[in-house]
Amino acid sequence: MDNLDFNKIMSEGNEYADGERNWPGRSDVSPAVIKRLPRYFRYLRELIRNGKTRISSGELSEIMHVTASQIRQDLNCFGGFGQQGYGYNVNYLYAKICDILGVGMGFCGIIIGAGNLGTALIKNPMFEKRGVDIIAMFDVDPTIVGKVIAGIEVFHMNDLERFCKNNRVDIAVLTLPKELAQEAAEQAVRLGIRGLWNFTGKEFYFDKDIAVENVHLGDSLMTLCYELCHINQRTGEQSDED
Amino acid sequence: MDNLDFNKIMSEGNEYADGERNWPGRSDVSPAVIKRLPRYFRYLRELIRNGKTRISSGELSEIMHVTASQIRQDLNCFGGFGQQGYGYNVNYLYAKICDILGVGMGFCGIIIGAGNLGTALIKNPMFEKRGVDIIAMFDVDPTIVGKVIAGIEVFHMNDLERFCKNNRVDIAVLTLPKELAQEAAEQAVRLGIRGLWNFTGKEFYFDKDIAVENVHLGDSLMTLCYELCHINQRTGEQSDED
DNA sequence: TAGATTGTTAATCGATTAACAATC
DNA sequence: TAGATTGTTAATCGATTAACAATC
Secondary structure, three states: OOOHHHHHHHHHOOOOOOOOOOOOHHHOOOHHHHHHHHHHHHHHHHHHHOOOOEEOHHHHHHHHOOOHHHHHHHHHOOOOOEEOOOEEEHHHHHHHHHHHHOOOOOEEEEEEOOOHHHHHHHOOOHHHHOOEEEEEEEEOOOOOOOOEEOOEEEEEHHHHHHHHHHOOOOEEEEOOOHHHHHHHHHHHHHOOOOEEEEOOOOOOOOOOOOEEEEOOHHHHHHHHHHHHHHHHHHHOOOOOOO | OOOHHHHHHHHHOOOOOOOOOOOOHHHOOOHHHHHHHHHHHHHHHHHHHOOOOEEOHHHHHHHHOOOHHHHHHHHHOOOOOEEOOOEEEHHHHHHHHHHHHOOOOOEEEEEEOOOHHHHHHHOOOHHHHOOEEEEEEEEOOOOOOOOEEOOEEEEEHHHHHHHHHHOOOOEEEEOOOHHHHHHHHHHHHHOOOOEEEEOOOOOOOOOOOOEEEEOOHHHHHHHHHHHHHHHHHHHOOOOOOO
């Protein structure tokens, strides 16, 4: 599972030691920890960009606004990545987090729904940065089908089955209208796709060999509104009749 | 704070009673509960659409795949919205959740960054459904400034200050490049905007009279990848060399 | 009244923080 | 060796679930 990049990183710092013990825990890590991993990924990436090679949990805790204790606990779910008296080697830790998160697994994805949101996503460098390769888009709108968006061809939904038989597809990004979501998701799963990145607002209840990650933008907006209401209450609602 | 819609809803069912006790708790409700409120909002909306007028916590728990206990606990953070032996009046409960979440507060927002994502958001009915009125977009790109997207004019960032002085702006949606995010956010706050809906990936640390809601799409994608890795491990990685 | 279902308290479970021995 | 900082256990805190008395 080590790749060239990883070997390169390994050779850069040699203050850490210890190697791999075999960690049994990996299987049942708490959801709270998992949700935090991508944040470590981002901050470590930033540290590397800034040329930092070594960091302690205390220093990282200040940058990330969390406790040092939490950082050590989180990382130790997956292995002993640090060294007493020294801290963590940034490149090594980053490589480990990448492994854990499956960056470099070469996952392939398709986008179902080539409307505004699907188009916005494909034009975002996000997929590339995280090692997910989007290989096709699908839609039913005849004015969209056949187009090439950001270098990716848009096929008709009727071609989905054929496409999935000829290509490995791990992830379907669902950016189609809510009403069509259930059917599209079921079809994707039937064709062997195991991961759904769901922007439709519809909720799915597949069994747990299907991974579904929901992005509810509306929910996020409402949480913001709730907070705003309460800030206004605290600071004395600057209402219109002042 | 009651509006016409609310009165209409109130008159439809009269099986509930009780009215308002004054709930002291409203101020410090746990984050876990708050994060769940928008989901109740969505499901209640759906129930109303289906003509359902009355529901018990048990029935709702089945639909939403959570425990009845949790539903009752959550709702009771804000008031006694149900009635023993009867359940909850759907319209009444929906109206209450709307009040709590600030739907109908008439929040006004602007979008800073009229690129693909900003454009995708403005074309989405989400804002309208949740009572947030987007009144302008801003950008620096001369090929975009001056355009009208989905009925909303795109101004130059230089006009932001003037605009905010002449209009009430509660929320800034940040869909501009990460490198420009910090400065734009600070400017928005300086101009009196209290709510930031942040898509930039940059993290802000304002004090708590500023509400920031982060949407980290990349984090969500990586969580999905993590889950996929573990499904593959469980079900026996269907690798290339099979 | 009897049946149903809430509101609320108590019990359990999980997640975070603190503390410190191990060790580099 | 002395100093620093991890890995890990124990203590605290918060969130969820279970149970049941109140009551419609």
